Structures are given as C-alpha cells and as structure tokens.
Amino acid sequence: MDYCLGEPDGSARIWSVDADTDLDGDGRLDGVGLDVDGDGLLDDVLADLDGDGTAEHAVLDRDDDGVAEAYVTDDGTGTWTVAADRGAPLRWFGLDGAEQPATGAAVDLDGDGAAAERLADLDGDGLADRAFGTGRAWVDTDADGRWDVRLTDSDSDTRADRADYL
Structure with a gap:
C-alpha cells in the first residue's frame, strides 16, 4: 500500500x-x-x-x-x-454533483418525487456510494462522491438489464 x-x-x-x-x-x-x-x-x-x-x-x-x-x-x-463523522447521517451528492445532507436512509436522488431511494455506505467513509430505488441503482465506483454508473432492471427480475455510465 x-x-x-x-x-x-x-x-x-x-x-x-x-x-x-x-x-x-x-x-x-x-x-x-x-x-x-x-x-x-x-x-x-x-x-x-x-x-x-x-x-x-x-x-x-x-x-x-x-x-x-x-x-x-x-x-x-x-x-x-x-x-467522516461515524454515526452521523450519510452525506450524498445529487446527480447534479451538489452535496446534499441526508435526513434519513431514504432520499429522492433522481428528483422524480415518486419514490425515495435508499442510500448505502459500503466503505464506511460517511459518504453514500450506493443508492437503490425501484428498478434502478446508482454506484460510485471510485469513491469520489460522484455517481459513476446507473443500473436499470427493466423486467423486474431483480437483476440489472442495463448499465449506463454517467
């Protein structure tokens, strides 16, 4: 290292x-x-x-x-x-790149107002690196705080059918 x-x-x-x-x-x-x-x-x-x-x-x-x-x-x-304040709410970046304060485990990441996405911090740095919504997920692959990939499950079989690089 x-x-x-x-x-x-x-x-x-x-x-x-x-x-x-x-x-x-x-x-x-x-x-x-x-x-x-x-x-x-x-x-x-x-x-x-x-x-x-x-x-x-x-x-x-x-x-x-x-x-x-x-x-x-x-x-x-x-x-x-x-x-990274352990135990504090997760911080996350919107799709526009602006940092947002998390008020809970669910946020409206895509701004559609329909369903909230759930945030996850897999590397423990206090910054969300995964977001899961209905039929979609976003992934920060390089831990820079910005979403890199959007996964879409269009046939609802719980497996991604499409990956779009953002």
Whole structure:
C-alpha cells in the first residue's frame, strides 16, 4: 500500500508498505498502523478500503475498541479533506454533483418525487456510494462522491438489464 504525508515545512514523504491492520473488520489486512499525529502512539491507521493500492482513509487516535477520535478520507485527488463523522447521517451528492445532507436512509436522488431511494455506505467513509430505488441503482465506483454508473432492471427480475455510465 502506498501513502503520502506532508511535513510542516511543505515537503512530503511517500511510503510503500505492507498492510498490517484490518480497519473495516472484514478479515483482510487493509491498513497500516502508525503515528500520524505525533503523540508517540501507534494508534492511527491509514487504509486502502477500495483495494487500489493507495491509502484513502485516515483514522486518528483509534482506541482498543476501534473507535476513532477523527476519521477523514481522500477527496479523490489524494488530499485528506473529507471528514467522516461515524454515526452521523450519510452525506450524498445529487446527480447534479451538489452535496446534499441526508435526513434519513431514504432520499429522492433522481428528483422524480415518486419514490425515495435508499442510500448505502459500503466503505464506511460517511459518504453514500450506493443508492437503490425501484428498478434502478446508482454506484460510485471510485469513491469520489460522484455517481459513476446507473443500473436499470427493466423486467423486474431483480437483476440489472442495463448499465449506463454517467
């Protein structure tokens, strides 16, 4: 796994290391434990949950229960900018790219007013990466917060018949 951290003087260091921590609890090593915040404890984790080989999640001050003081993700450009508040409502982006606050597990993603779509956060970063509606689903395939694919089940057999790249 590769990760890069900036120094106070403006320089940056890049490391390539083997994962030694299972951050998401699926039994697969996906993160590396280290001391990001300089408190002398190896209680911080940088993790690659999408499996692309580059860390996109940072967890600071993780205690023995796995609860973190802070959790942030990469915004898709390699910059640690997106705070993820565990337990807060999911954030999601509309089809127009504007961020929307989730008021519950169901939202009107497509704006049709007919049926609400259910949101899901599979990678645990606080940002919805799946949305399921009647006969349609949207998928954020690259964890950048924008919907990449719309799946359509036109014959109601619960299997997608069509995939449209957005």
